[in-house]
Amino acid sequence: MTDTHTEVDNLHIISSELLPTPTELKQAMPLQGKAMQTVLEGHRAVKGILDGEDHRLIVVVGPCSIHDPALAMDYARKLQPLAEELGDSLKIVMRVYFEKPRTTVGWEGLIYDPYLDGSHRIADGLKMGRQLMLDINALGLPIGIEALDLISPQYLQDLVSWTAIGARTTESPTHRKLSSGISSAVGFKNSTDGSLTVAVNAIRAASAINTFISVTEEGKVAAFRTSGNPHCHVILRGGSEPNYEKPHVEACEAALEKAAIRPNIMIDCSHGNSRKQHELQLEVLDNVAEQIEQGNRSIIGVMVESHINAGNQPIPDDLDSIKYGVSITDACIDWETTEVALRKLSERVGPALKKRHSTAEQG
Numbered sequence: 415m416t417d418t419h420t421e422v423d424n425l426h427i428i429s430s431e432l433l434p435t436p437t438e439l440k441q442a443m444p445l446q447g448k449a450m451q452t453v454l455e456g457h458r459a460v461k462g463i464l465d466g467e468d469h470r471l472i473v474v475v476g477p478c479s480i481h482d483p484a485l486a487m488d489y490a491r492k493l494q495p496l497a498e499e500l501g502d503s504l505k506i507v508m509r510v511y512f513e514k515p516r517t518t519v520g521w522e523g524l525i526y527d528p529y530l531d532g533s534h535r536i537a538d539g540l541k542m543g544r545q546l547m548l549d550i551n552a553l554g555l556p557i558g559i560e561a562l563d564l565i566s567p568q569y570l571q572d573l574v575s576w577t578a579i580g581a582r583t584t585e586s587p588t589h590r591k592l593s594s595g596i597s598s599a600v601g602f603k604n605s606t607d608g609s610l611t612v613a614v615n616a617i618r619a620a621s622a623i624n625t626f627i628s629v630t631e632e633g634k635v636a637a638f639r640t641s642g643n644p645h646c647h648v649i650l651r652g653g654s655e656p657n658y659e660k661p662h663v664e665a666c667e668a669a670l671e672k673a674a675i676r677p678n679i680m681i682d683c684s685h686g687n688s689r690k691q692h693e694l695q696l697e698v699l700d701n702v703a704e705q706i707e708q709g710n711r712s713i714i715g716v717m718v719e720s721h722i723n724a725g726n727q728p729i730p731d732d733l734d735s736i737k738y739g740v741s742i743t744d745a746c747i748d749w750e751t752t753e754v755a756l757r758k759l760s761e762r763v764g765p766a767l768k769k770r771h772s773t774a775e776q777g
């Protein structure tokens with residue numbers, strides 16, 4: 415502790431460890447070449463969809479959490495050709511979630527605990543995370559994350575094409591301020607109890623000018639002033655009951671219109687909407703496709719939790735016995751199911767998306 419330490423502060427701090435600065439990490443692992451092009455194109459496409467200039471549907475798909483970079487690359491190598499194949503109708507963004515918000519306690523993701531053993535080697539987690547994000551972007555596959563920690567974006571956010579604020583933090587003023595300065599589009603989930611108002615309020619807050627305290631890329635504390643993020647949208651993820659069907663979507667449209675916010679809605683097929691049963695994501699996806707076929711104009715994207723193999727597993731005591739390609743957080747659908755589901759989605763919504771775009775242009 416420093417010499418400003420008194421007998422009444424830091425009572426519960428056991429230790430602290432300096433981390434590399436964001437500049438140090440970025441200089442060692444710079445964003446350049448194809449990876450840079452992927453992020454630029456990812457921003458452009460996602461924002462174009464939210465602005466109604468690009469007819470496609472955003473599909474944020476991938477593991478609930480990343481626990482093994484090599485495995486994440488195996489998944490990315492499967493997803494990238496599919497993203498290219500379906501690129502006329504779907505803008506596929508890989509879920510690369512490595513900060514996990516827990517309801518109480520549990521493994522907190524690759525950045526906070528990269529070795530899955532409670533050692534919390536954050537410096538290694540940041541390095542592993544940045545390298546993985548560079549590698550996925552270098553394949554031409556854009557990345558979506560959940561922004562949970564308020565400082566880690568300085569290390570990683572340049573690699574992100576779409577950002578979520580989770581159900582547990584949408585009401586948090588500091589996450590709203592952070593979002594107002596994030597360069598990518600940001601989706602706000604409804605809260606875990608199903609409340610939509612917090613997400614609508616979050617968009618209002620994040621699109622406004624804000625000031626917040628954080629660290630600079632050189633690791634100094636600074637007050638950051640933001641211009642507000644014009645590309646925010648709602649994510650309906652269900653609560654105690656699902657909220658993806660037409661009446662929920664219409665209620666969400668009305669709430670957004672009342673708040674003078676462009677009605678852009680993403681449907682999370684997982685979480686409360688699947689009642690945490692991974693196979694039920696397919697029913698949600700079918701329902702969304704039907705809504706779009708029937709003329710829905712506000713659904714701009716879907717989220718799907720998918721991995722190489724289905725289901726989930728607890729983290730075993732013996733880490734060598736962890737099952738390959740299976741989630742260690744929420745259960746996911748497997749790759750084969752994902753591939754079929756996304757092809758079917760593309761086939762079903764492709765013509766309807768083009769039609770809604772051309773009628774919007776005429777109108």
Ligand SMILES: O=C[C@H](O)[C@H](O)COP(=O)(O)O
Pocket residue numbers: 478514515516517518519520743744
């Ligand atoms: O998406 C993952 C989980 O739903 C979220 O992190 C909460 O997990 P928990 O309720 O298992 O802690």
Ligand SMILES: C=C(OP(=O)(O)O)C(=O)O
Pocket residue numbers: 478511515560579580581582603651685
């Ligand atoms: C934690 C997540 O979702 P939610 O915030 O909706 O619970 C998630 O998408 O990983």
